[in-house]
Amino acid sequence: MTNIQAEDSALTTALTQVDQAAHHLKLSTGSVEMLKHCKRELTVNFPVRMDSGDVRIFTGYRVHHNTSRGPTKGGIRYSPHVSLDEVRALAMWMTWKCAVVNIPYGGAKGGVLCDPHDLSLRELEGITRRFTTEITMMISPDGDIPAPDMGTNPQVMAWIMDTYSMHKGHSVPAVVTGKPLNIGGSAGRLEATGRGVMFAVREAFRTMNWELQGASVVVQGFGNVGSVTAQTAHEMGCRVIAVSDISGGIYDAEGIDVPKLIEYNRANKSIAGFPGTIPQANGQLLSLPCDVLVPAAMENQLTRTTAPMVQARMVAEGANGPTTPDGDEILRAKNILVLPDIMCNAGGVVASYFEWVQDLQNLFWEESDVTLKLERIMIRSYHDMDDTAKRMNISLRTAALVLGIGRVADAHQTRGLYP
Ligand code: NAD
Numbered sequence: 001m002t003n004i005q006a007e008d009s010a011l012t013t014a015l016t017q018v019d020q021a022a023h024h025l026k027l028s029t030g031s032v033e034m035l036k037h038c039k040r041e042l043t044v045n046f047p048v049r050m051d052s053g054d055v056r057i058f059t060g061y062r063v064h065h066n067t068s069r070g071p072t073k074g075g076i077r078y079s080p081h082v083s084l085d086e087v088r089a090l091a092m093w094m095t096w097k098c099a100v101v102n103i104p105y106g107g108a109k110g111g112v113l114c115d116p117h118d119l120s121l122r123e124l125e126g127i128t129r130r131f132t133t134e135i136t137m138m139i140s141p142d143g144d145i146p147a148p149d150m151g152t153n154p155q156v157m158a159w160i161m162d163t164y165s166m167h168k169g170h171s172v173p174a175v176v177t178g179k180p181l182n183i184g185g186s187a188g189r190l191e192a193t194g195r196g197v198m199f200a201v202r203e204a205f206r207t208m209n210w211e212l213q214g215a216s217v218v219v220q221g222f223g224n225v226g227s228v229t230a231q232t233a234h235e236m237g238c239r240v241i242a243v244s245d246i247s248g249g250i251y252d253a254e255g256i257d258v259p260k261l262i263e264y265n266r267a268n269k270s271i272a273g274f275p276g277t278i279p280q281a282n283g284q285l286l287s288l289p290c291d292v293l294v295p296a297a298m299e300n301q302l303t304r305t306t307a308p309m310v311q312a313r314m315v316a317e318g319a320n321g322p323t324t325p326d327g328d329e330i331l332r333a334k335n336i337l338v339l340p341d342i343m344c345n346a347g348g349v350v351a352s353y354f355e356w357v358q359d360l361q362n363l364f365w366e367e368s369d370v371t372l373k374l375e376r377i378m379i380r381s382y383h384d385m386d387d388t389a390k391r392m393n394i395s396l397r398t399a400a401l402v403l404g405i406g407r408v409a410d411a412h413q414t415r416g417l418y419p
Helices: 010-025 029-036 083-099 123-134 154-168 187-210 222-237 258-268 326-333 347-361 369-390 394-416
Strands: 040-049 056-066 072-079 106-113 145-150 216-220 237-246 248-251 278-280 290-293 311-315 337-339
Touching: 010 083, 010 326, 010 394, 029 394, 040 123, 056 083, 056 123, 056 145, 072 154, 083 106, 083 278, 083 326, 083 347, 083 369, 083 394, 106 145, 123 154, 123 187, 145 154, 145 369, 154 216, 187 222, 187 290, 187 311, 187 337, 187 347, 187 369, 216 222, 222 237, 222 258, 222 290, 222 326, 237 258, 326 337, 337 394, 347 369, 369 394
Parallel strands: 072 106, 072 145, 216 237, 216 290, 290 311, 311 337
Antiparallel strands: 040 056, 056 106, 237 248, 248 278
């Protein structure tokens, strides 16, 4: 990690967090250094023939952060902004996240520098199949299991599974999770992250003795995580007063009809212009007075510039790394309860774990079983985090890091240093 990082880069945030937790855990310098480094990093540059007939070179990454608790797990992101440092940070957060919810994985992440919106389906498939081939040495059902992230979806996972399977000569569904149902996906996986966010929010409301019915919710991002969070909040009786996507936001003080908005978004590929709502600039959305603000788009949204304007009672981090350390300090000073990403959005990886288990056993569960098991793990993890925070008199974020990093350091200690 020798690169010079921007002040608010995801990696700077991730490394600062390790230092904070290590201080509370009294870890040795050697342990902290190990936890701050990624175990394996692969950068690939590969050619893809575009629809125009031209060949374009794409760059992609796959990073394994830590394997002390099991095979590595983490999404693949298609974005024009992805960088090796960002992937390192995201891989690190996956390690802590899997440990916080106590599932037997280490963390990984991957990404390809591209804008999926500018690509045809055929080009997207070409990129995915060639990228999978390039990272074949990094992925396997018992070594490293990718999943969807920003800009990728079940179809992309299907192409990864198919490409890997073609190389092996037989179907290997357990090499990737977040697949479509008809090729070994799990019922309830698509909805798991957003549902998990709201299970965490509900538990926090219970703990604080706050009333969830009628609580106002603002969601930044209306992709997989944001749309399901909004839908689940709506089902739990909350008032979703504003949501946004890359094109801007919409606002309705009475509460948006989320199921209708989901249909509208499916038809129009954007939430802009949803009838009965007022347009809202993305910057303003974060500063709306509300009970729960859910950043569910991307990292570095609540910073030293934007955090002072937040007027929420609680921030529930659906995205990975949406709050910078400075932003976090400011929210804490404003007495805003922050449910940290590595606990709050862990529902996705929990359901991915269930999908992997089902694939390995060739035995599939009902959606109600998946959601019930997910709910139990989210509730248990929330209280593990909350108990740690109360016992050590620290914030929920530091508690989640202490819990996750502590479990990883423990596993490393138990296994011992090879050779
Ligand atoms: P997605 O690509 O499905 O959706 C992203 C959404 O954010 C889109 O609606 C996009 O328009 C919107 N967006 C992008 N930039 C924005 C901006 N500046 N302002 C407002 N909206 C903006 O991605 P996703 O899978 O929902 O992931 C979102 C976040 O959640 C990422 O940080 C991801 O790492 C994290 N996450 C995803 C999962 C999962 O299971 N998909 C699990 C855990 C964490």
